[in-house]
Amino acid sequence: MSLALLLGCSYLVWVLQRPFLPGTPALLGSGFLWLSRRSSWKESIRFILIQNRAGKTRLAKWYMQFDDDEKQKLIEEVHAVVTVRDAKHTNFVEFRNFKIIYRRYAGLYFCICVDVNDNNLAYLEAIHNFVEVLNEYFHNVCELDLVFNFYKVYTVVDEMFLAGEIRETSQTKVLKQLLMLQSLE
């Protein structure tokens, strides 16, 4: 009962909001983790994160090899960078030797970490595309849906992004595939 109450408190209504605009920059100094030493390629997604305002990670998809403690550190840093920004900031932040393209939807931050050469607006809209698919799939999605069906969320991610590249962009096709997979269960 109390659990339901607790969950009820954290129940968030999902509203697809307009993007918030630029804010204070956070040019992070180059930390000891020099991320590019492990990859020689230059244009792709490094990781995708969904975090809530409090810092809890709802989804973390990594397209590059990191140790667990490095992952934790990255998650904390991304959270620190992204939550201080508000409407007057851009949706793009320089992060170590990459950049993060993020957008806030209600209490969740969707962050995609890409290389500096990548097209910002394309990835910004890729986030939105992804969110729209989630919305369709979960019928007015909210944070709780992501919490309880995290495995399904990963399926959606894998339909739309693979190997650090955008895989499928058609919402109809993705949903068709997802429904097919769902029917197999």
Added chain:
Amino acid sequence: MDSVKQSAALCLLRLYRTSSDLVPMGDWTSRVVHLLNDQHLGVVTAATSLITTLAQKNPEEFKTSVSLAVSRLSRIVTSASTDLQDYTYYFVPAPWLSVKLLRLLQCYPPPEDPAVRGRLTECLETILNKAQEPPKSKKVQHSNAKNAVLFEAISLIIHHDSEPNLLVRACNQLGQFLQHRETNLRYLALESMCTLASSEFSHEAVKTHIETVINALKTERDVSVRQRAVDLLYAMCDRSNAPQIVAEMLSYLETADYSIREEIVLKVAILAEKYAVDYTWYVDTILNLIRIAGDYVSEEVWYRVIQIVINRDDVQGYAAKTVFEALQAPACHENLVKVGGYILGEFGNLIAGDPRSSPLIQFNLLHSKFHLCSVPTRALLLSTYIKFVNLFPEVKPTIQDVLRSDSQLRNADVELQQRAVEYLRLSTVASTDILATVLEEMPPFPERESSILAKLKKKKGPSTVTDLEDTKRERSVDVNGGPEPAPASTSAMSTPSPSADLLGLGAAPPAPAGPPPSSGSGGLLVDVFSDSASAVAPLAPGSEDNFARFVCKNNGVLFENQLLQIGLKSEFRQNLGRMFIFYGNKTSTQFLNFTPTLICSDDLQPHLNLQTKPVDPTVEGGAQVQQVVNIECVSDFTEAPVLSIQFRYGGTFQNVSVQLPITLNKFFQPTEMASQDFFQRWKQLSNPQQEVQNIFKAKHPMDTEVTKAKIIGFGSALLEEVDPNPANFVGAGIIHTKTTQIGCLLRLEPNLQAQMYRLTLRTSKEAVSQRLCELLSAQF
């Protein structure tokens, strides 16, 4: 089926990125390229990503993809909104696919085939036209998607850099975005314009927006946007607008974020020098720079201003006067004191005529700051004082009093004390002639490349702005020397050309630490660092000791200097071995072009097989990289391979060579045996060539346990109770090589009274006995 193709293409991409040689490209090229024609746009999306990566490695193979990509792109861009049902996103047809296709096209130069070229140009024009049309939807998603394609198209136009009207149109479009409501667009426009500024066709067009950019600099609320504005100002700067831009950047500097100040300082310094028509302006700018952001003015900047002042007679008087006035401010930055001290020391006589800046006043002014300064500055001021003694005999007694005071003569700092003592003596003992010769005015510095650019490049890393500098310099004509992408400079000294730009190309070795005290007779400044990327440097000093240490042990630090630490960890089994070499960067700056090479001399080559994989050529500050060396002993050998490491640190080449301690005894396998066996074999190896004996003085204290440990470390088995004399050490083992195995027996007899040893080695091969004896004798 299509879904499988999509996933397969991206999987292949991932595999390719992990190890590119695994993928057999030859046969698969046509199949992969054919995917671009697929009906399913998802497949095309995945395939495009794959081809883009593959084409970067083998552009020739995938040339055919260009025309397919162009036709695909033009079909998408010109499609009506009812086609491409599934892939239309907020009234924009297949935006992500368009972006990917445009990205693919950026891997190639403009297509040669005129038909393809024409189609591409049409396509780009259509995209640019669409940007001008009224939007089909009020939603931000629509405009973002449309603009994503637009920015990528502009990026392609810039990359091709061949169609002037496209470039100009792109520039105008970006100009419109500069004043857009959305900050995202303003940010991206500033960024794109930065790259546009370097192209000769659009440079003028970019300059027209200078007012908007300056306005952005003043009014933007997001610091990263302001930063882009600064970058753009730097990129669009040329002779016509330099004073304005420098002034704007200086005023921005006063309120800039601390983290970016140093970069702005460097940029201002570079611009001021490059576009200075009137060097008095340059001097003013630098002094202003020091006044506003003194802490962030790095050494290179103020060395440069001094070099320039010394090289240009016309500006010397002005510099002296300005510096004098600047020093009168109640609180000046230490860098200003340094610059002021140096300039007054050299050229104070030029303003000494004016009663307001008489020698005594100059001296008092400098001395009033003396106690506020750090040690290097004080050292510099002491040099200035002795120069004053030469220039102005009337202040000699005053200065001598200062030098004579205990706080100088007995100063805790050695440098200051030395200078005070020597200068005092010099002033008392030397006649005026000698004094004049010793303290003659500094001769002009040889014209050399500016180290400021190197510093800026280092700071920014491989970013667009500094690459921009490269392309800019490649196009500019009035710089001395031919175009040469930094940092591949081969000679530090270019021939002096008095009226040419001092700003040159390439990275130069930084000026020697601090302007040298003028007590040296005027000679050319000698490069402190050698810039030649020559062949193997002579072996680093001290490497002999380290080498000997490694004979009996396998792990430890092989070499260390201020920049680099080399550690080793090795293990051997029979005739094979593996060595891990750890290179640690002890500094906070990255090493570039880091290449360690293993060199086996011709004699050594047939006997020892070394295999290693190349190391990442960039070593970050504080990082450690590892290199694995696989070793195989083919037959016995005497020499040791040499590890030669070359890298760039800062602007200089570094060359380190150490001997790699791969010695014959590493392949020594201990063999236990009983006393009888030992003596039997000992008699078998009674041939005089097979025995080598050495009698030598002990270098280290003769401790039994230590000796035993060393023998075991050497690789031999220590046999107890074999020798009738219990003080003697006896060992046996087998040297494993690929071709043969050589049995070895050794006996070490210590003589404690004489502090000497007699070492006898018997093996079936003379050379082996010789070498092992050598190696082992050195250990004791």
